[in-house]
Amino acid sequence: xxxxxxxxxxxxxxxxxxxxxxxxxxxxxxxxxxxxxxxxxxxxxxxxxxxxxxxxxxxxxxxxxxxxxxxxxxxxxxxxxxxxxxxxxxxxxxxxxxxxxxxxxxxxxxxxxxxxxxxxxxxxxxxxxxxxxxxxxxxxxxxxxxxxxxxxxxxxxxxxxxxxxxxxxxxxxxxxxxxxxxxxxxxxxxxxxxxxxxxxxxxxxxxxxxxxxxxxxxxxxxxxxxxxxxxxxxxxxxxxxxxxxxxxxxxxxxxxxxxxxxxxxxxxxxxxxxxxxxxxxxxxxxxxxxxxxxxxxxxxxxxxxxxxxxxxxxxxxxxxxxxxxxxxxxxxxxxxxxxxxxxxxxxxxxxxxxxxxxxxxxxxxxxxxxxxxxxxxxxxxxxxxxxxxxxxxxxx
Amino acid sequence: xxxxxxxxxxxxxxxxxxxxxxxxxxxxxxxxxxxxxxxxxxxxxxxxxxxxxxxxxxxxxxxxxxxxxxxxxxxxxxxxxxxxxxxxxxxxxxxxxxxxxxxxxxxxxxxxxxxxxxxxxxxxxxxxxxxxxxxxxxxxxxxxxxxxxxxxxxxxxxxxxxxxxxxxxxxxxxxxxxxxxxxxxxxxxxxxxxxxxxxxxxxxxxxxxxxxxxxxxxxxxxxxxxxxxxxxxxxxxxxxxxxxxxxxxxxxxxxxxxxxxxxxxxxxxxxxxxxxxxxxxxxxxxxxxxxxxxxxxxxxxxxxxxxxxxxxxxxxxxxxxxxxxxxxxxxxxxxxxxxxxxxxxxxxxxxxxxxxxxxxxxxxxxxxxxxxxxxxxxxxxxxx
Numbered sequence: 169x170x171x172x173x174x175x176x177x178x179x180x181x182x183x184x185x186x187x188x189x190x191x192x193x194x195x196x197x198x199x200x201x202x203x204x205x206x207x208x209x210x211x212x213x214x215x216x217x218x219x220x221x222x223x224x225x226x227x228x229x230x231x232x233x234x235x236x237x238x239x240x241x242x243x244x245x246x247x248x249x250x251x252x253x254x255x256x257x258x259x260x261x262x263x264x265x266x267x268x269x270x271x272x273x274x275x276x277x278x279x280x281x282x283x284x285x286x287x288x289x290x291x292x293x294x295x296x297x298x299x300x301x302x303x304x305x306x307x308x309x310x311x312x313x314x315x316x317x318x319x320x321x322x323x324x325x326x327x328x329x330x331x332x333x334x335x336x337x338x339x340x341x342x343x344x345x346x347x348x349x350x351x352x353x354x355x356x357x358x359x360x361x362x363x364x365x366x367x368x369x370x371x372x373x374x375x376x377x378x379x380x381x382x383x384x385x386x387x388x389x390x391x392x393x394x395x396x397x398x399x400x401x402x403x404x405x406x407x408x409x410x411x412x413x414x415x416x417x418x419x420x421x422x423x424x425x426x427x428x429x430x431x432x433x434x435x436x437x438x439x440x441x442x443x444x445x446x447x448x449x450x451x452x453x454x455x456x457x458x459x460x461x462x463x464x465x466x467x468x469x470x471x472x473x474x475x476x477x478x479x480x481x482x483x484x485x486x487x488x489x490x491x492x493x494x495x496x497x498x499x500x501x502x503x504x505x506x507x508x509x510x511x512x513x514x515x516x517x518x519x520x521x522x523x524x525x526x527x528x529x530x531x532x533x534x535x536x537x538x539x540x541x542x543x544x545x546x547x548x549x550x551x552x553x554x555x556x557x558x559x560x561x562x563x564x
Numbered sequence: 565x566x567x568x569x570x571x572x573x574x575x576x577x578x579x580x581x582x583x584x585x586x587x588x589x590x591x592x593x594x595x596x597x598x599x600x601x602x603x604x605x606x607x608x609x610x611x612x613x614x615x616x617x618x619x620x621x622x623x624x625x626x627x628x629x630x631x632x633x634x635x636x637x638x639x640x641x642x643x644x645x646x647x648x649x650x651x652x653x654x655x656x657x658x659x660x661x662x663x664x665x666x667x668x669x670x671x672x673x674x675x676x677x678x679x680x681x682x683x684x685x686x687x688x689x690x691x692x693x694x695x696x697x698x699x700x701x702x703x704x705x706x707x708x709x710x711x712x713x714x715x716x717x718x719x720x721x722x723x724x725x726x727x728x729x730x731x732x733x734x735x736x737x738x739x740x741x742x743x744x745x746x747x748x749x750x751x752x753x754x755x756x757x758x759x760x761x762x763x764x765x766x767x768x769x770x771x772x773x774x775x776x777x778x779x780x781x782x783x784x785x786x787x788x789x790x791x792x793x794x795x796x797x798x799x800x801x802x803x804x805x806x807x808x809x810x811x812x813x814x815x816x817x818x819x820x821x822x823x824x825x826x827x828x829x830x831x832x833x834x835x836x837x838x839x840x841x842x843x844x845x846x847x848x849x850x851x852x853x854x855x856x857x858x859x860x861x862x863x864x865x866x867x868x869x870x871x872x873x874x875x876x877x878x879x880x881x882x883x884x885x886x887x888x889x890x891x892x893x894x895x896x897x898x899x900x901x902x903x904x905x906x907x908x909x910x911x912x913x914x915x916x917x918x919x920x921x922x923x924x925x926x927x928x929x930x931x932x933x934x935x936x937x938x939x940x941x942x943x944x945x946x947x948x
Binding site: 458465467470472476477480482486493494553555557558563 | 566567568825828829835836837839840841842844845846848849850852853856857858859860861863864885888889937938940941944
């Protein structure tokens with residue numbers, strides 16, 4: 169038997185013994201465990217699973233052992249992931265730092281930064297948030313204005329970041345800031361990390377059209393940030409930021425594959441609310457629902473194909489570039505159809521005139537509008553496909 | 565179920581790419597059209613294809629087949645789509661060959677299968693009667709008589725029906741139009757009295773015929789499979805054909821898309837390549853997305869053809885998904901290709917029009933996107 173087969177056997181046995189039975193199911197809404205100093209566990213099993221994975225170094229299985237990782241080879245990580253999938257294990261924690269900042273620190277961070285930041289990250293002790301977008305820098309992220317002024321041994325940060333998920337609950341932030349206001353816009357940006365308890369930081373949550381949300385706006389008023397917290401070269405932040413976003417997409421596609429339950433099944437719902445189509449209009453609605461479900465099927469097959477192509481060493485950058493666009497737009501289409509099928513039942517805001525499921529569908533429909541905007545609006549995704557994948561020329 | 569080709573299938577694709585580019589480029593198809601070739605394909609090319617072993621791929625070794633599985637037809641049909649190459653591979657091998665392999669008697673198999681695989685004979689499937697694909701709508705009537713069966717009725721859109729050596733005819737032997745039970749399959753040889761074959765010139769200038777049956781008499785041994793119960797085996801063979809057509813559509817659409825991208829990068833208006841305009845960039849990006857989804861659906865449809873662990877309904881559902889998505893994507897790509905090429909896109913000089921026309925015919929053949937959307941829905945509620 170080869171070494172990788174041995175590893176599979178050991179991993180399977182360890183997971184069987186250590187992943188609590190109750191956590192081998194899809195994660196219900198609101199039961200995700202977010203690491204950090206204020207970590208909360210919905211139950212004892214979640215705490216056990218968190219601690220066991222942490223002590224094994226498997227929050228970051230591919231990181232070097234010296235920084236708190238599991239030290240696994242890419243092949244072993246693939247085995248671990250497939251065994252986690254096989255047992256349907258819930259993620260032991262969700263941690264933006266590990267997914268996004270960690271890989272960038274490993275590549276660009278100084279030895280000192282790696283030791284200081286990666287180890288607590290790998291132990292799930294710090295909850296990270298992201299400071300990228302600003303009120304006037306959305307799709308055109310490089311026009312960001314939040315400034316970090318050089319004051320000798322430290323920077324002084326002023327400005328504001330918006331759409332920061334869980335800004336109010338996070339311990340640290342990684343942020344893109346302007347360090348050279350005179351350079352061309354892409355060349356004056358740096359990546360820094362900062363403690364959210366620093367004096368001068370204030371956070372206000374944002375209500376969306378769907379109601380309460382995780383999004384916050386963060387304000388910086390003369391916030392002191394030591395220079396040791398600059399990641400990578402001064403004014404070299406744009407490249408690092410792009411790399412971070414690539415890790416985000418990779419993590420999101422993995423996350424989407426394994427742990428997000430599909431809450432609302434389109435066709436059974438349409439059937440329930442439109443049991444006997446009596447008009448051409450009803451038939452047309454059912455046809456729309458069917459076409460939407462078929463497109464979802466084709467998307468799921470594309471996720472599978474992308475995995476197989478990656479494992480066989482093919483270039484999957486083209487497929488990666490379409491995933492977010494397709495998934496968010498399909499979801500939006502799906503909820504539009506549900507809204508039409510449920511009619512008045514999908515127009516409730518709260519109260520017992522509507523079922524819990526109906527209210528949830530309405531919220532999910534409203535929330536879907538954020539999904540085709542956040543993380544790169546659909547139009548930005550189309551630009552990326554046109555230019556980077558298809559090689560179409562830039563406008564003059 | 566794997567959604568990528570294995571080593572053997574990739575080699576097959578490489579061979580097909582080189583062979584068809586050399587022997588059957590789009591220019592050859594254009595020449596056949598201009599000459600008004602009655603068969604719509606080049607008989608010599610068909611002989612070479614047979615020589616390469618492509619017609620033997622899906623069949624067991626007992627009949628001279630290679631037993632490579634139906635999935636291996638995928639890479640071939642994809643390349644066929646890229647070059648618009650016409651041949652009777654779909655009609656005589658995938659459809660007629662599958663029906664005889666799945667349902668034929670030993671005598672029928674012995675007589676026909678090696679001849680079909682060897683390219684010595686051609687059979688065509690006569691199924692549709694109305695304007696759109698619909699097997700259950702079969703009305704062509706076959707009644708038992710002393711000598712066997714008597715057939716009366718008409719068939720439209722018989723692919724490669726001109727100068728075929730015989731026809732596998734879907735006939736109603738019981739029940740009413742629209743009913744699943746009561747369909748039978750009969751083998752009628754060309755030249756049988758009462759059978760009239762008329763060529764139908766289609767936009768893709770392929771071989772297509774209309775058949776008229778006026779009291780055509782055939783023997784009892786003309787029945788292929790069970791009387792009144794042909795539908796299951798018919799659907800299995802049709803699904804093979806549908807997924808092959810989906811592969812062809814995908815190949816044609818991807819090639820047409822690549823041609824269009826080249827044009828967007830080189831055509832200059834307003835002092836800029838038109839591909840630098842965002843209005844066109846976004847439309848091109850959306851076509852790329854459609855093609856990526858279509859490829860996944862086609863790969864799943866192909867893999868399902870040979871996957872014994874799937875139920876018949878699951879296999880059929882994946883075939884419909886493949887034909888639906890590939891047909892839809894190819895339609896969109898071909899419409900946009902003409903529009904993005906502008907004035908020259910509507911001229912006959914450009915190959916864009918040849919792709920557009922072939923895509924429309926292949927999309928309608930064996931069920932268009934609407935048909936397969938409906939079928940997918942029905943199969944989803946079939947818990948088989």
